[in-house]
Amino acid sequence: MPSVRSRWHMICRPFCRTMEIAWGIGGVSLGLDTLNLTAMQAVPEAKSGRQGMKQPGNLAIWVSGAWPLPLLAVVCWLLPASTSVRVVAAILAILLAPFPALLYGRHRHREQLAREAATREEIAQVRLQLDTVRYRTSRLREELQAADRQARLSHQLTLLGQFTAGFMHEFNNPLAIVAGRLEVLLDERKDDPELCADLAEMLKESRYMSNIASTLLQALRRERGGTVYEPSVPLTALEEAQKTQQHMAASHGVRLILEGAETPRVDVPEHVVGEVVRGLLSNAVDALEGRADATIWLCLEPYRTAGAKVVIRVEDNGPGAPESIREHLFEPFVSQSTGRERLGLGLFLAASLLDMYDGRIRYETREGGGASFVVELPPARFTRGQPYHWFAGGTTE
Numbered sequence: 001m002p003s004v005r006s007r008w009h010m011i012c013r014p015f016c017r018t019m020e021i022a023w024g025i026g027g028v029s030l031g032l033d034t035l036n037l038t039a040m041q042a043v044p045e046a047k048s049g050r051q052g053m054k055q056p057g058n059l060a061i062w063v064s065g066a067w068p069l070p071l072l073a074v075v076c077w078l079l080p081a082s083t084s085v086r087v088v089a090a091i092l093a094i095l096l097a098p099f100p101a102l103l104y105g106r107h108r109h110r111e112q113l114a115r116e117a118a119t120r121e122e123i124a125q126v127r128l129q130l131d132t133v134r135y136r137t138s139r140l141r142e143e144l145q146a147a148d149r150q151a152r153l154s155h156q157l158t159l160l161g162q163f164t165a166g167f168m169h170e171f172n173n174p175l176a177i178v179a180g181r182l183e184v185l186l187d188e189r190k191d192d193p194e195l196c197a198d199l200a201e202m203l204k205e206s207r208y209m210s211n212i213a214s215t216l217l218q219a220l221r222r223e224r225g226g227t228v229y230e231p232s233v234p235l236t237a238l239e240e241a242q243k244t245q246q247h248m249a250a251s252h253g254v255r256l257i258l259e260g261a262e263t264p265r266v267d268v269p270e271h272v273v274g275e276v277v278r279g280l281l282s283n284a285v286d287a288l289e290g291r292a293d294a295t296i297w298l299c300l301e302p303y304r305t306a307g308a309k310v311v312i313r314v315e316d317n318g319p320g321a322p323e324s325i326r327e328h329l330f331e332p333f334v335s336q337s338t339g340r341e342r343l344g345l346g347l348f349l350a351a352s353l354l355d356m357y358d359g360r361i362r363y364e365t366r367e368g369g370g371a372s373f374v375v376e377l378p379p380a381r382f383t384r385g386q387p388y389h390w391f392a393g394g395t396t397e
Helices: 004-039 045-051 058-064 068-078 083-096 099-188 193-220 234-251 270-287 323-328 346-356 388-392
Strands: 255-259 295-300 310-316 360-365 371-377
Touching (some): 058 099, 193 270, 234 270, 234 295
Antiparallel strands (some): 295 310, 310 371, 360 371
């Protein structure tokens, strides 16, 4: 029978081996924890110190691997001193020794994942706040720039209105003298039909200039038309505009095609419709200069629905308006031409004139290439002889 010393030595030898394996597994677990902690540098140390639980030291982790030793000693003392029994007991102790360290490592891993998720959420919130501040800053910058542009534009329009008012006053005086002299000549030379025809055309254009001058002044002042007028026939206005612009279009090698249709009268003065169409035709001729097979279509769409707008289209097969200025076409001082003679007021004045009489103008891209300006005019709301402004105190006689 072996002595107590040799028996104790046989019992402690597997204990020591078990401790070595447990400590090795614990060291691996600590190494993994160290790596995980290194990867979590984004977590603030102060917050981690406040929120994180107090972690046990390395010594406690190493000592936790020795928890099966008392059980192993009791088993070896009570059971027969058999080698197989001791081997099985040692294997069980080796397998169970790292269990506390593994549980602790799993707990630490879950805590680190939770901290990492919280940190990522905080980073996402900070980024969202930064994006919000950046967006609000850009919006404020755009609003400030828009306000600055609007202030400059208002100042320019004020100066333009003052200049136009003075110019129209000086312009109307000689124009009235010319118109009066033409009326006298018509009465004196009524025996000469050819001369009377020319004088009548000149008188007509003089009156047109006087009417459009006063209307343009109202448009620049953003005033509604308060004069009494007869509802106009759109087709007549288009024919007059084609007649006046035909020579200029032919001199630039541009074909001008008129496509008419039956429509009701519109509650817009004839000289306003004619001025808007003339301006659009002039712009189209300039855009088509030097192009082969240059064509302008002046179309009056058929009227099909009662109460709907009367639609006029001025289309061309030119390059069209640049995409960069399409949203600002009807603003003042916007032009694609670089010449000094182009101030960018034509479309603005056209839109202002139509706005006085509840009309609209918009730009569209023509199918097949080119530009298409759509003019919408309100139909006459009263019977013939009673214009739109009849209820405002005017007379139809």
